[in-house]
Amino acid sequence: MMSRIPEQATKASGNWSHLLEGKVVIVTGAGGAIGSAIAQTCALHGAYVVVADVNKTAADETTTKIIGEDPNKKDHVMTIELDVTNEQSxxxxxxxxxxxxxxxxxxxNNAAIFTFGAVEDVTAEAWSRVLDVNVRGYALMAKAVVxxxxxxxxxxxxxMxxxxxxxxxxxxxxxxxxxxAVLQMTRNLALDLGPFNIRxxxxxxxxxxxxxxxxxxASIKITLDELIKEQxxxxxxxxxGTTQEIANLTVFLASNLCHFATGASFSADGGYTTI
Incomplete structure (x- = not known):
């Protein structure tokens, strides 16, 4: 059993500035606010990053931010137009x-869409779409990389x-x-993939x-200021919270510092679920 423990799990890391050095990371929904922050922060930590989004223009904007004024970074990032509901894509x-x-x-797995409204007002088509992207899309992505x-x-x-x-x-x-559903999928994937050292x-x-x-x-008929104060x-x-705080947690979970965590859900909510 001890032979299965990765070497990185037994040694302290002194390099906290390049936690993902050399790792290849795919970020879906990387054209959105949280996804863009994740992609940029992974790149900052030395990863090769695939910036994937259904909106190619938004993905290109994230890639441009990653490259910045350093042309050498072009070799560390790639933009892909991705529809997570389409297996060919x-x-x-x-x-x-x-x-x-x-x-x-x-x-x-970060790509997602938001569907709000009273249950009697949400159409069957809207239900199909949100399930297709937020659940089936995550499963299809896992199926493809596993x-x-x-x-x-x-x-x-x-x-996410x-x-x-x-x-x-x-x-x-x-x-x-x-x-x-994403939480339960996460637990089941952790169980099935653990023997292969996949977290x-x-x-x-x-x-x-x-x-x-x-x-x-707007969907619950209040102003943004009112929503902020209520939360x-x-x-x-x-x-x-900020998108950067979510990106920081993502990098930690992806890094060799986190080898023994799997099947877990990490809240980053300022203590909202504590009260």
């Missing part, structure tokens, strides 16, 4: 990644869940349902200020 992503960098070390991870006997899958996985919120039925964990962000925050406020009142730290 996913296979193209995996093939392009392996052709360029030979492997895939980390998958960050064979390679099994072959190399290592890998990390990080799934939500505090909505745990607590009820007004008019959140479709979104909360999908995020609850699977979930991150549950709380109130993170992004462009989607204004849409949520701050209900959490220990009395503030909203």
């Amino acid at each position: 996913i296979q193209h992503l995996v093939k392009s990644t392996v052709d360029k960098w030979n492997t895939i070390d980390v998958l960050v 064979p390679l991870m099994k072959k190399q006997q290592s890998g990390s899958i990080i799934q 869940a939500s505090i909505s996985s745990w607590v009820a919120q007004p008019e959140f039925v479709p979104y909360s349902t999908t995020k609850g 699977c964990n979930a991150i549950c962000p709380g109130a993170i200020l992004t462009p989607a925050s204004a849409n949520h406020a 701050e009142k209900n959490q220990c730290l009395k503030r909203w």
